Amino acid sequence: MTTVSETQAAARPQLVAGLSVATWRRLILTVALVAALALPFLVSSYHTFQLTMVLVYAMALLGLNLLTGFNGQISLGHGAFYAIGAYTTAILVTKLGIPYWATIPIAGVVSLAVGFLFGLPALRLEVLYLALATFALALVTPQILKYKAFDAVTGGVQGILLDKPDAPFGLPLSGDQWLYLLALAVAIPLVWAAENLIRGRIGRAIVAIREHPVAAETMGVNASLYKALTFGVSAFYTGIAGALGGIVVGFVAPDSFPVLLSLSFLVGIVVGGLASVWGVLVGALFIEFVPNYADQISDLLGERAKALPWAIYGLLLIAIMYLMPTGAAGLVKRLTRGIMREF
Amino acid sequence: MAAILETRALAAFYGSTQVLHQVDLAVEAGGITALLGANGAGKTTLLRALTAMVAVRGAIRFDGREIAGLATEDLVRLGIAHVPDGRGTFVHLTVEENLRLGAYTRSAKAEVAKDFERVFGYFPRLRERRRQQAGTLSGGEQQMLAIARALMLRPRLLLLDEPSFGLAPLVVKDIFRILRAINRDEQVSLLVVEQNANLALDLADQAYLMETGEVVMSGPADRIRGDESVRRAYLGY
């Protein structure tokens, strides 16, 4: 319960080292944006590629977080929507000749439609059963993608190769730098939209459904509609991420979307912090670079190095649930509160 | 008369909320003690506190031995049986399995077999229904089953939470008659929580009255029954 004096304090803008919290936020965001824009010109093209993938994964994680973190519907199969986005792009580009940048929103919409359709029956499922059903989806996805009857479209086990795009209008950017900026340009409005969604009425409704669906209904929240929509929007984000991912990597194949991908997404939002929009960056950094380091050690361990990412993910999932259930975002919140109190 | 169960300054908590305050209570060995009070007075909570189903502070002595802090499963082995509100029967198991579970902590097979007979003696209807699923029994029969299961423990102290709840008056009369017999013939001390003050005061030797988590009155059942304010508030006249 807030006391009268606490409420008064909240009304007065809190000052930290002379600036209000809101101003600090804007300052930090501006610095971050400038740094983000500068990065591709400061690091090697391989690192730029990696950072682009971080942005891609962040968008995928944002999608999953909307569904699982904010709305409480556990999906262990978001790799499927990522795959749908990637394959939509690949097929549209190679079979229909549509320019790659135009396929991104289309891939998003296709994913949204599939997500919404999946969300409809999923509405009635208890959280645990939804986890089970989406887990099944994750296991089945590679097999469906390999189905011989679809080979003509999906390229079968070989997959589809995409040409790496050059910077448009003859801009003096390398392909990697252009793709990074493209990913950033897609990510920023998506993050902005997510933030606004969460902070608004819709966001509160979504969280209310997670906390107590029946109570939410009695307050006039149409739980079914919101749950299905959240599923759709979540798939939209992850589908767009998949499309971008496909373009950046330049290759989609059934084995690019194994169960591990869906599990990585889960690890990502747990590490970054459930129900946190900014935490997804930390999660994305994690799931991009951990397998990388595992690869680096693979020279030492040989084939056994395959085990490392799994092992790390597993240990982390358990450790975080025990020690730090709010993830990185929760940690940051605690730290900033501590810092704010100091000043 | 020696007390088989005593509490001193007992407090109970649901999370961080305190729901019982400074409860001093004593159940006479071999006697019947009633715990009265309106809804929400804390009677059920007190029974739960006695069997370690909620967090407690303070002293609880059973047969002179401090038991606060022991786990429910261990208290049962000391001879305290608790028939919870709502009966707590294993509805998907048969009557016989319910009774067998009552005797879970006992190892002497022959004794247990004898107890089956004794329990069926008190509740012949249970013998008829011994292979039936407990959930298909009527309310009264389930209450009998719950008491019977508690008896299979060979308890020294039997805690009963609202045994009359939801039952027809004739059935209740039956059950209370049997409770009296159990107390008399088996020397089982009883602590009975009841909203039906009339019934409880008829049965009991001692009574405690609770309001909002505290004991507000205690003494011999007759004296409580005769008390003006109790009569007006709880006995309806």
Add this chain to the structure above:
Amino acid sequence: MTALLHQIFSGLATGGIYASVALALVMIYQATHLVNFAQGEMAMFSTYIAWWLIGLGTPYWIAFLLTLAISFLGGVAIERIVIRPMEKAPVLASVSVFIGLLAIFNSVAGFIFDYQIKPFPSPFPSDAWYGSAFMSPHEVGEVMVTLVVLLLVYGFFRFTPLGLAMRASAQNPVSSRLVGIRVGWMLALGWGLAAATGAVAGMMAAPVVYLEPNMMSSILLYGFAGALLGGIDNPWGAVLGGFMVGVLENLAGAYVVGADLKLTVALVIIVGVLVISPAGLFGRPVVTRV
């Protein structure tokens, strides 16, 4: 006709494996209302232990029993150490822990035993007298072993005091405490039994699907489908569901969707059951209190 019968009997044989996995899943679900996503990987790990024992020269059935014992103890340990602290945690936390276990078992198996596909012996020789056109000796053996295990488990739960106590703990932990049952240990025992049952499934499956860290993922899925189909809170429904899924998978694979999409059949069954009737064929309809 022979081909159809062969498919059905073959389906029954693999159905036995699915039934064992389904039973293990239901045992844990009944007691905790949680789905053990790591069941498959635990079974796979047990099978590796058996493989290692056999490699040391242990006779098959001794290795089999030893593996059951080790798996049992392992299951008990996992419940006490990893799962117990999650007792009151929200669903997502528990699910994450299960997935974590899945990942750890998979990676440790891969790390210790490497990713090479290994053959695993069958105790049922391929020219045994009980083989026929309909079922190979191993398939007959699978069904026999599954039935024996299921009967033993049934007998344990139905006729022993400990089994009764475990059933009681799963149904009503509060009342169980009130009769003196140490509910925590009952849960641990349940996990032990589930681990051992899963190990049986793994050891029966390995001669056919070959031993490698990912061998159980499809089988787990079929196990889920069977458990849901039969009713996830009904052990015998789950067993029946497992057999049904085995036959359905084979028939669908042979006559409807082709071998490539067999796994999708499991997905369809799972989603179908959950949407149409989450209690499955024989489960109790779940009524949630508001």
